Amino acid sequence: MVLQVPDEAVRKSTGGDPRPGVEPRLLVLMLAIAVVAGFFGGRLVLIRSDSSTTGGAEVISSSPLEPANSVDDGQYTPYTGVVKAVTPDSAEGKCSESQEGDAPAALIDQSDTSIWRCRGEGIGETAVFEFDEPVTLAALRVVNGNTAWTDRYTAERRITAIRWTFDDGSFFDQGLAPNDRDAQEVRFPETETTSIAMDVLGVTEPGDDSDLSDAVSISSLEFLAPA
Template sequence: MSGDNPPSDSQSDLPSDLPPEYAEAYRRGYERALREGPGAAGAAPPTAAGQPAERRPEPPVQQAPESAEPTQAWSVEQYHGLHRASASEPTRAVERPAPDDLPVYAGYVERDDRPFLPGTDDPSRDADRQDDPDERRRKLLPPLLLVGLALLLVVTAYGLGRVFSSGVGEADATVEEPDGVTLSEDGAATPSQSAEGGPAKKPAPSTYRGPVDAVAVGSATASCQSDDSVDSAGRAVTYEPAKVYDGDLSTAWRCDGSGAGEQVSLALPEEVTVGEVGLVPGYAKTDPASGVDRYAENNRLTKVRWTFADGTSFVQTMSGSATDRDMRRVRIPRTTSDQVTLEILGSERGARNTVAISEVWIGAARA
């Protein structure tokens, strides 16, 4: 019978409108069904003679699942059912939601596992990072480092300042000066400062600019005096305070050391109005036998204080040069007194550590 003989061409029953991607799978399934014999792939089993073969009911029409991939192998019944369904009714397109219907936020689908792309703004992720303790510590670290560095610099500067000020204080041989007027070598008067560096309590009076006359000194006393010695020729040399007003620059009052704080007091014959003071701030002598310059050999004064009977005081500053041995005069405000005290505040060190004053000058202001 025709049902017992397989067709010569295994592809004769292939649907004409079967998609190409399903043709190969369909052919292989059809041939396998024929090889397995009667009863396979929908064939009717053998019956008694003269009776027609009972035809098996056709399988229900099935549609391919929407999620099936084009390369998935289907059974013969599935392909037949799909073929017949395709022939009886039009193919329906799978409806998928439009992209606009999906929930979208700032370029991301609202899912918990959405990716994070660098350079994009995601407020929720920024909030998460802000709540992270490690993130907060990373943000606070740079400001804390800057504050610590600033404190370290302040403490270091303070320590260096203390060390420097201590060194300067130990090296300074001058004594503190009271409130008064500082006189420069040109006679200009300026208010002096207190020991704390504040302004002077007394205003600077006007400096006297008129003519002056020399005042004879009656006597002199000093707080210290060097021992007598001899010069290069063997002649005796003394250093009593009276040498400061004898009119001879080759003689001097001398004291050992820097002289800081040492004083020479001058008594005047009578009360006069002083308008100028001065001194030769060293031992202005050249040894006649050896030619040694005693001025450069001894210490030279750099700062002195003049104090008068009424308590008025003035500070005079000098350079301490080893080559300038002239009389250093300064004009002062008119001051009436019969006594003048000269106090050493500072000196420039020479080869021989002794301080000397060769001569002093007191000038009375003319009426």
């Protein structure tokens, strides 16, 4: 025997016409899943975005950065004319780990085989180049890294930034491309000085794990004056 329930009774028990739909408990569960998925989806986007901005190689400029103490009272206009090489009369400096005192002299001895090289991380290594008489400097050329020894360029550290300071205390920071074996030139306003100090600000990691590779080098350095 089949019991027949009148349509009117159905409408009264449900408060209106029966409609197809989702059970309330199931609807709440679906909404909760959507909220959680949205939260984690947003987190993944943020993490991916952060990774894209911090990953990869940093772009290094070989142009001078705006100096804190400008070499010409804030009017930083690099010299653009013809230049000629001038050689300092002396160079002094000690590597912090080895305490070798003759390393900077290798950069002014006019030899293609001798280099300035300090063992260790390299940041904070300094050298001072002096002229017997005041000279006007307008540019520098740096061969970054160890290009003199066979197969040592990529194995050792390379410099990414140097601060150059003149005898009056003014200075500028030079960015160096870490994978350029050629001379990298930087120009600045004509500046008269009797000395210029070099301070290593940034370096790369070594190319391998050997003790010999934990070092920084400059293979060649030229000081340039207006011709």
